[in-house]
Amino acid sequence: MPIEVTSRMNPFSPDQPVDWEYFAGREEEFQAIMDCLFQTKQNMTHHIFITGERGIGKTSLAKITMAMSKKDVIKSFTFNYLTVNCTCDSNDSLDDICVKILKDLKKNIDNTIWDRFKEKFSEFELKIWHFGFAAKTAVEEKEIDISKEFPFLLEEFFDGVKESFDGILIVVDELDRISDKLQIGSFFKSLFEKLNLDSYKRIMFLLCGLNKAYENLVEQHESLNRAFRLIELGYMSDKELKEIILKALDRINPKVSIDIKVLDKIAHITGGMPYFVQQVGYSIFNADTDNFIDEEDYAKGLGIGKYINVKDSALEQLARKRFNKIYIDEFKSNAYREVLKIMASCSIEIVTKEFIKERFKGKETKLTNAINALRERNAIKSVRGTKGKYELASRLFKEYLKMRTLAEDYSLGLDKNGKK
Ligand SMILES: Nc1ncnc2c1ncn2[C@@H]1O[C@H](COP(=O)(O)OP(=O)(O)O)[C@@H](O)[C@H]1O
Numbered sequence: 001m002p003i004e005v006t007s008r009m010n011p012f013s014p015d016q017p018v019d020w021e022y023f024a025g026r027e028e029e030f031q032a033i034m035d036c037l038f039q040t041k042q043n044m045t046h047h048i049f050i051t052g053e054r055g056i057g058k059t060s061l062a063k064i065t066m067a068m069s070k071k072d073v074i075k076s077f078t079f080n081y082l083t084v085n086c087t088c089d090s091n092d093s094l095d096d097i098c099v100k101i102l103k104d105l106k107k108n109i110d111n112t113i114w115d116r117f118k119e120k121f122s123e124f125e126l127k128i129w130h131f132g133f134a135a136k137t138a139v140e141e142k143e144i145d146i147s148k149e150f151p152f153l154l155e156e157f158f159d160g161v162k163e164s165f166d167g168i169l170i171v172v173d174e175l176d177r178i179s180d181k182l183q184i185g186s187f188f189k190s191l192f193e194k195l196n197l198d199s200y201k202r203i204m205f206l207l208c209g210l211n212k213a214y215e216n217l218v219e220q221h222e223s224l225n226r227a228f229r230l231i232e233l234g235y236m237s238d239k240e241l242k243e244i245i246l247k248a249l250d251r252i253n254p255k256v257s258i259d260i261k262v263l264d265k266i267a268h269i270t271g272g273m274p275y276f277v278q279q280v281g282y283s284i285f286n287a288d289t290d291n292f293i294d295e296e297d298y299a300k301g302l303g304i305g306k307y308i309n310v311k312d313s314a315l316e317q318l319a320r321k322r323f324n325k326i327y328i329d330e331f332k333s334n335a336y337r338e339v340l341k342i343m344a345s346c347s348i349e350i351v352t353k354e355f356i357k358e359r360f361k362g363k364e365t366k367l368t369n370a371i372n373a374l375r376e377r378n379a380i381k382s383v384r385g386t387k388g389k390y391e392l393a394s395r396l397f398k399e400y401l402k403m404r405t406l407a408e409d410y411s412l413g414l415d416k417n418g419k420k
């Protein structure tokens with residue numbers, strides 16, 4: 001029996017950084033990056049550091065920067081950078097990171113260019129380019145440290161390609177994954193100093209990481225905060241969030257339109273976080289069957305109201321990918337969960353300590369400890385400029401907690417007021 005394919009292409013990508021066509025907003029940040037590319041091209045090196053919480057769009061912005069820095073992608077911009085990307089892993093050493101960059105540099109040039117200057121490298125150096133990780137054994141034998149060789153290798157490489165490119169852009173993403181013990185601050189400080197001293201000013205780095213990665217770097221070497229143009233990605237505006245949805249829907253054929261009220265609801269519930277928009281957009285798109293996304297599709301896709309616990313809803317996906325980890329794995333103490341559930345039961349977003357205290361079963365010290373621990377883990381936020389007032393980390397997290405409370409009460413045989 002022939003199987004009919006009824007699926008439509010879903011234009012939302014909660015688990016991937018976006019491409020150029022789907023990228024929305026961030027105009028100011030984008031302009032700042034363009035300026036850095038322009039300055040570096042003129043021999044005025046501008047390194048960049050993009051920070052912001054997970055899911056805020058760091059990798060996407062870096063990806064767009066890479067696309068824009070290369071030749072001919074967008075007609076009105078004529079940068080011609082050689083661009084490479086390295087994503088850090090938690091067990092990477094400094095050598096591993098350097099090798100990843102070097103290998104990617106070589107991969108991104110024509111063999112004809114490489115053949116022109118490869119004899120400049122020693123046999124050992126060539127091993128690094130060719131075998132990467134395998135070179136580590138050679139390193140142990142010869143006691144050579146690839147990360148110490150890195151500035152020289154990079155400079156020699158640059159000499160070989162400088163006629164062909166405006167400069168080199170090296171993106172290092174997920175910097176927060178690597179161990180604090182690596183002294184990455186010292187590495188970048190001496191690398192930048194050496195490149196500057198030897199007048200290699202058309203080599204720029206774009207680093208991405210959580211705020212703490214930047215803080216660690218600057219803590220290791222205070223002068224590094226002057227070395228970077230810091231781009232702090234914050235929550236997106238409602239306008240930008242709606243642009244994400246509209247740009248995505250614009251890419252598909254036959255056309256799918258959306259109720260303007262639903263657009264407002266998505267912007268509200270996702271609270272400025274592009275990752276949430278992509279997840280909610282993805283699930284709502286799947287819930288729709290008539291090429292018009294209405295409030296029913298919204299409730300079904302999100303998994304609220306009568307659609308609570310619907311399979312593949314955005315809330316179920318987010319629970320699996322993000323919220324369960326916080327609620328179940330990270331919190332050993334039941335007191336933490338109790339505070340979260342009390343906060344989720346409050347009808348307004350800003351919850352006072354009194355409200356929680358009245359409902360909390362344990363002692364006040366236990367409550368204070370729980371609140372502090374939740375704040376440290378970014379599960380709740382203090383309301384700025386006030387004392388004893390808190391908010392859950394996001395509106396979707398609140399919906400998730402409500403969903404869990406219902407499910408847990410149900411399994412204990414309690415009614416919707418928590419009574420037997
Ligand atoms: N400017 C944007 N326009 C559209 N979608 C975006 C934008 N920024 C981020 N996203 C989406 O949000 C999600 C998280 O983005 P990502 O770049 O991976 O964040 P980070 O690297 O900060 O964790 C991805 O699904 C991506 O598609």
Ligand SMILES: [Mg+2]
Nearest residue numbers: 058059060174
């Ligand atoms: Mg990322």
